[in-house]
Amino acid sequence: MRELRVETEHPYTVHIGQGAVKLLAKRYRDLLAAADQVVVIADSQVAALHLPQLLEALEDFQPKVLQVPAGERAKSAESFMDCHSFLLSENCSRNTVIVAFGGGAVGDLAGFVASTFMRGVPFIQVPTTILAHDSAVGGKTAINHPLGKNMIGTFYQPRAVVYDADFLQTLPENEIRSGMAEVIKHAFISNEGWLDELLAYQNFSEMSGRELEGHLEKGIAVKSAIVEEDEFEGGVRKFLNFGHTLAHAIEAHLGYGKLTHGEAVVLGMAYALELSESPQLPRFLDWAKVNRYPLALLLDMPFSELLPYMKKDKKSTAAALNFVLLGAVGRPYIETILEQRAQAAYDKLRKTIKEMI
Numbered sequence: 001m002r003e004l005r006v007e008t009e010h011p012y013t014v015h016i017g018q019g020a021v022k023l024l025a026k027r028y029r030d031l032l033a034a035a036d037q038v039v040v041i042a043d044s045q046v047a048a049l050h051l052p053q054l055l056e057a058l059e060d061f062q063p064k065v066l067q068v069p070a071g072e073r074a075k076s077a078e079s080f081m082d083c084h085s086f087l088l089s090e091n092c093s094r095n096t097v098i099v100a101f102g103g104g105a106v107g108d109l110a111g112f113v114a115s116t117f118m119r120g121v122p123f124i125q126v127p128t129t130i131l132a133h134d135s136a137v138g139g140k141t142a143i144n145h146p147l148g149k150n151m152i153g154t155f156y157q158p159r160a161v162v163y164d165a166d167f168l169q170t171l172p173e174n175e176i177r178s179g180m181a182e183v184i185k186h187a188f189i190s191n192e193g194w195l196d197e198l199l200a201y202q203n204f205s206e207m208s209g210r211e212l213e214g215h216l217e218k219g220i221a222v223k224s225a226i227v228e229e230d231e232f233e234g235g236v237r238k239f240l241n242f243g244h245t246l247a248h249a250i251e252a253h254l255g256y257g258k259l260t261h262g263e264a265v266v267l268g269m270a271y272a273l274e275l276s277e278s279p280q281l282p283r284f285l286d287w288a289k290v291n292r293y294p295l296a297l298l299l300d301m302p303f304s305e306l307l308p309y310m311k312k313d314k315k316s317t318a319a320a321l322n323f324v325l326l327g328a329v330g331r332p333y334i335e336t337i338l339e340q341r342a343q344a345a346y347d348k349l350r351k352t353i354k355e356m357i
């Protein structure tokens, strides 16, 4: 079992390894036993697969469970209100502790609920996806608005992240692909040797459980170092948004949940590499093609349909397009790009993709 400390304004520990969930009753007994109620907000698909393990770990605290729709449908205003209605109907109070059980979607929702219920109650992240090595750490919480991804949310750190690698064994192939996209994002913005290692995967099924845990730890370390430096995203935290300006536009344009977040981020990173005129683009596209990321989707999406979303991106000011670009691996920077250049780079990338698929 490994532990990583995240030194934010309210510090906490990420526990990662097989059987980590059993730590809840040992390491967080004080917090959980002092709560008047412990409420698990669980992704319904994850609950069907793994809820008994979590309930066993929490049995001393008699948790109540609210299941929310699986995946991105959890991040709606309706689902947010359903969580508050449940907490109120169960007579929860400021002494209640929330446990988020699922991937990034439920983690973002439950964190937002925890930060707003009676102006804030403690919450613990129990993530179940590869992607959640990113989403469970750093305290960004959110639901979506039809006009933009994660537009309604807070910065609110969990009390702990308990990341049990056993849960990852049931992930379907597209969710492994999605999670590995954020892993490679962390490599792009930090470490060329690690990027080389990741780009060598021709198929994620080659990756052993031990290798995967190593990548997740490295990703968490990169993320937490940035978050520690800039918790509320005044500066360097924006680098964690590499690939996200286009990714979020695609997700909103297609309808949330049509494409996984990580798959959208791969398209967005390809675009950011094109804008950066990076020599990394060809090998990244080869990697994306061989690992079956849906590059061809870009061919069906005209720039004009994505532009309005990109102008509303949280990194934008006065509707200017601000992108995270890459000087070299490990050297991200922010640049404002004029619309004409953004369009030309988009068309160039689409031409390259058309020729290679």
Ligand SMILES: NC(=O)c1ccc[n+]([C@@H]2O[C@H](COP(=O)([O-])OP(=O)(O)OC[C@H]3O[C@@H](n4cnc5c(N)ncnc54)[C@H](O)[C@@H]3O)[C@@H](O)[C@H]2O)c1
Pocket (backbone or CB within 6 Å): 043, 044, 045, 046, 049, 070, 071, 072, 075, 102, 103, 104, 105, 106, 108, 128, 129, 130, 131, 132, 134, 135, 136, 137, 138, 139, 140, 141, 150, 167, 168, 169, 170, 171, 172, 175, 178, 179, 182, 260, 261, 262
């Ligand atoms: N807060 C942040 O810093 C941050 C960072 C990255 C991404 N995100 C957000 O996270 C979300 C994506 O998270 P995600 O990729 O974990 O997706 P997700 O939470 O939508 O889960 C994806 C699918 O996998 C299923 N699933 C989850 N765990 C499973 C398991 N162990 N076995 C089988 N199926 C399982 C879910 O039911 C769902 O259908 C997006 O909304 C994204 O915006 C947030």
Ligand SMILES: O=C(O)C(=O)C[C@@H](O)[C@H](O)[C@H](O)COP(=O)(O)O
Pocket (backbone or CB within 6 Å): 134, 138, 140, 142, 149, 150, 151, 182, 237, 238, 240, 241, 244, 314
């Ligand atoms: O933690 C961050 O900061 C990130 O940007 C991580 C991203 O992977 C994540 O998708 C995040 O939710 C995007 O944040 P947003 O502020 O652009 O909604």
Ligand SMILES: [Zn+2]
Pocket (backbone or CB within 6 Å): 134, 182, 244, 261, 265
């Ligand atoms: Zn992301």
